[in-house]
Amino acid sequence: MSHPIYFVSLGPGDAELITLKSLHALQQADIIYCPSTVREPDKILSRAATLLHKLDIKGDIHLFSLPMSKDRTKAIKVYRQLFEKMRLEQKAGKRLAVAVEGDAGIYASVHYVLDLLEENGIPVEQLPGIPSFIAAEAAAKLHLISQKERLVIIPGNITSDELDMYLSHHHVPVIMKLSQCADIVQDYMESHPQYSYHYFENISTAEEYHSSHQAELKRRVFPYFSLMIIFNEQIRKDNSSK
Amino acid sequence: MSHPIYFVSLGPGDAELITLKSLHALQQADIIYCPSTVREPDKILSRAATLLHKLDIKGDIHLFSLPMSKDRTKAIKVYRQLFEKMRLEQKAGKRLAVAVEGDAGIYASVHYVLDLLEENGIPVEQLPGIPSFIAAEAAAKLHLISQKERLVIIPGNITSDELDMYLSHHHVPVIMKLSQCADIVQDYMESHPQYSYHYFENISTAEEYHSSHQAELKRRVFPYFSLMIIFNEQIRKDNSSK
Numbered sequence: 001m002s003h004p005i006y007f008v009s010l011g012p013g014d015a016e017l018i019t020l021k022s023l024h025a026l027q028q029a030d031i032i033y034c035p036s037t038v039r040e041p042d043k044i045l046s047r048a049a050t051l052l053h054k055l056d057i058k059g060d061i062h063l064f065s066l067p068m069s070k071d072r073t074k075a076i077k078v079y080r081q082l083f084e085k086m087r088l089e090q091k092a093g094k095r096l097a098v099a100v101e102g103d104a105g106i107y108a109s110v111h112y113v114l115d116l117l118e119e120n121g122i123p124v125e126q127l128p129g130i131p132s133f134i135a136a137e138a139a140a141k142l143h144l145i146s147q148k149e150r151l152v153i154i155p156g157n158i159t160s161d162e163l164d165m166y167l168s169h170h171h172v173p174v175i176m177k178l179s180q181c182a183d184i185v186q187d188y189m190e191s192h193p194q195y196s197y198h199y200f201e202n203i204s205t206a207e208e209y210h211s212s213h214q215a216e217l218k219r220r221v222f223p224y225f226s227l228m229i230i231f232n233e234q235i236r237k238d239n240s241s242k
Numbered sequence: 243m244s245h246p247i248y249f250v251s252l253g254p255g256d257a258e259l260i261t262l263k264s265l266h267a268l269q270q271a272d273i274i275y276c277p278s279t280v281r282e283p284d285k286i287l288s289r290a291a292t293l294l295h296k297l298d299i300k301g302d303i304h305l306f307s308l309p310m311s312k313d314r315t316k317a318i319k320v321y322r323q324l325f326e327k328m329r330l331e332q333k334a335g336k337r338l339a340v341a342v343e344g345d346a347g348i349y350a351s352v353h354y355v356l357d358l359l360e361e362n363g364i365p366v367e368q369l370p371g372i373p374s375f376i377a378a379e380a381a382a383k384l385h386l387i388s389q390k391e392r393l394v395i396i397p398g399n400i401t402s403d404e405l406d407m408y409l410s411h412h413h414v415p416v417i418m419k420l421s422q423c424a425d426i427v428q429d430y431m432e433s434h435p436q437y438s439y440h441y442f443e444n445i446s447t448a449e450e451y452h453s454s455h456q457a458e459l460k461r462r463v464f465p466y467f468s469l470m471i472i473f474n475e476q477i478r479k480d481n482s483s484k
Contacts, residue, residue, distance in 0.1 A: 009380070012370075016263035019253065021374065023262070072482075103376055103386075106393075111385040118383065128380035129252075130261065132369050137347040138251070138370035141356060144347040151348075151395040152413070153387065171394070240314075 005090055005122065006097040007104045007114050008032075013047065013204035015054040016128030017135060022127045026052065029059040029091060029097035033082060035110060035235075036063040048099045060098070075109060077204020083116045090122055103129040107155060107176070133174045137199040138228055140210055143173055144229070147239050160188050167195060167232045170239075178226040185217055185228060196231040203227070247332055247364065248339040248355050249346045251273075251371020255289065255446035257296040259377060265368045271339040272303040273331060275324060277352060290341045297353065301339070305310040308351075325358045327431060332364055345371040349397060349418070375416045377471055378434050378442040382452055386471070387414050398422030402430055409437060409474045414482075420468040428460055428471060438473040445469070 006025040011017035026032060036046035043152045049061050064082050067074040100108050104126050117124050131227055133153060137144040149170050156177030166173045175185060176198075189197055199217050201209040202225050211217060252260035259290075268274060276286035291303050306324050309316040312384040328338055342350050346368050359366050375395060379386040387393045391412050398419030408415045417427060431439055441459050442466050443451040453459060 011261065014264070017261050017370065019261055020265070021256070021258035023257070103380075105376070105384055105386040106380040107387060107389075108385070109388070111320050111388065112384060115385070124383060126383045128259065128372050130372060131376065134345055134370045134373065135349070138345075138368040141360065141366060142346075142347055143350070143353040143366045145349055145395065145397070146351070146353065148397060148399055149350075150397070151393070153284070153393040155387070155390060155392070157390055184382040199386045212282070 002090060002093065002123070004097045004125045005086060005117060005127045007110070007124060008097050008099045009103045009127055010048055010051050010099055010101050010132040011204070012102060012132045012135035013051070013202075014135075015051055016202060017130050018051075019127070019129065020057065022129060023055065023112045025097055025125075025127060026055065026057045026059070026099060028095055029057075030095045031060045031062060031097075032057065032096050033062050033086070033096070033098045035100060036065050037068055038065055046225055047101050051101070052099060059095075072109075076112065079110070079112045079116070083120075086113070087115065087120065105132045106131045106153075112153075132200075132203050132225075133176070133227060133229070134209070136198075136203045136229065139184060139200070139203060139208065140198055141230065142198065143213070146236070149236075149239070156182060160184060160191075163188055163205040163230070165191075167192075167230060170235060170236075173230050175228045175230075177224070179224055180229050182222045189214055189218060194234070196233050198231075199226065201226045244332060244365070246333065246367045247328060247359060247412075248475060249352070250339050250341045250347045250457075251365060251369055252290055252293050252341055252374040254344060254374045254377035255293070255444075256377070257293055259372050259446060260293075260297065261369070261371065264341070264371060265297065266332075267339055267367075267369060268297065268299045268301070268341060270337055272337045273298075273304060274299065275304050275306055275328070275338070277338045278307050280307055285458075286350065287416070288402065289343055291344070292379045294341060301337075302470060311422045314351075317471075318354065321354045321358070325355050328355070329362065329364060338450050343374045348395075359437045368432055374442075374467075375469060375471070378452070379438045381415065381442070381445060381450065382440055382454075384440065384471065388478070391478075391481075400426060402426060402433075405430055405434075405472070409434075412477060413425070415472050417470045419466070420464045420470055421466055424464045428429050430459060433479055436476070438475050440473075442470070444470045445476040446468045 008022045034046050035049035036044050152171045154175050198212045250264045276288050276290035394413045396417045440454045
């Protein structure tokens with residue numbers, strides 16, 4: 001009998017924010033693959049593997065190292081090798097899982113491997129997890145979207161005109177990978193002080209920080225793991241009084 | 243000592259999709275409030291309470307009944323009564339929780355009570371949960387957003403022009419409360435057969451159903467708990483080959 005390969009979502013970083021379903025899948029796995037990055041020679045970082053240790057998972061943890069590069073060719077090579085390994089192990093009756101932070105369907109490039117396995121007739125399952133923007137909203141006790149509002153998730157590429165359009169048309173923009181568009185967002189805050197800016201850094205980790213103080217945010221250097229949620233409070237109030 | 247009041251997110255419906263954090267908060271609560279609706283006289287429906295029973299939660303479960311009406315006045319009256327009750331119970335040292343399906347920050351009108359409590363200086367905590375659109379994506383093994391794509395969550399109010407705009411500009415639209423705009427979406431499918439339409443009904447329940455067959459979807463009557471995810475596969479392919 002062959003077991004499906006589980007693509008497990010670990011949630012945003014706090015071990016307690018994993019679902020029971022993901023936890024059970026990991027507890028039953030013989031081998032669990034986790035993405036890692038090499039920051040410096042001999043310094044391997046895998047936030048996923050750290051989480052598995054906290055959750056006391058017993059299966060063998062294998063890291064696959066993703067090159068930090070915008071060129072996808074190298075990452076695709078890593079993923080093809082991973083696919084070949086997993087194909088053989090699954091055939092040999094091993095229970096396999098791939099564990100990723102956040103949710104496996106939200107900006108998770110490992111989905112490439114899931115698609116490859118599926119195209120090759122190997123059974124896969126995808127388990128949902130809490131995305132970072134949902135964890136951020138809860139940490140600040142925000143009502144992220146209500147009534148007729150629309151949520152829009154933006155991966156670090158935004159213009160001032162687009163923000164104007166969203167904020168005047170009932171959208172709540174969430175900007176991920178904020179470090180990629182820090183100047184644009186900080187300039188926008190300067191020219192549009194009437195909106196509410198909720199900033200989050202290293203959400204659900206020991207270094208978690210959030211603030212909605214505009215003066216503070218204008219000076220801050222945004223690290224890689226940061227995001228911003230913006231509200232047009234005037235439109236919110238008009239809607240909720242209807 | 244007074245305990246914070248927890249606003250607990252139960253996730254989309256499958257008991258296993260609750261987080262460890264939400265489960266622990268519920269296990270420690272003396273009283274848990276759940277929203278319910280009265281469908282017919284003597285027929286009370288609370289999907290949240292049903293989930294708590296499945297999870298074997300021992301605290302007292304109190305239902306509060308929300309009128310099914312677009313007029314918010316009646317719901318606000320219910321929420322004000324709930325606020326008054328919880329304020330007294332919390333003062334008396336009770337451990338309280340409010341349990342809602344999905345995520346407490348995504349279209350959850352009970353957030354009104356959380357805001358009232360906070361305005362009155364009563365400590366509250368909001369725990370994140372899996373929203374239905376994340377559970378839907380995982381059930382169909384979809385890569386919901388990748389690379390430069392933006393996700394937009396729409397609560398049942400959409401025009402054909404807006405869909406055109408989103409689908410030609412790297413947005414992945416997710417339409418919730420699909421029954422409210424069934425005609426518009428079905429006409430759009432008819433006139434835009436080149437896009438991929440992923441339809442979901444009663445996600446994460448025993449009645450879960452999903453399909454991406456356009457001929458089938460054009461004839462289907464969409465129930466209240468349904469949603470649609472639409473992809474412009476051509477733009478996806480162009481992006482991923484870059």
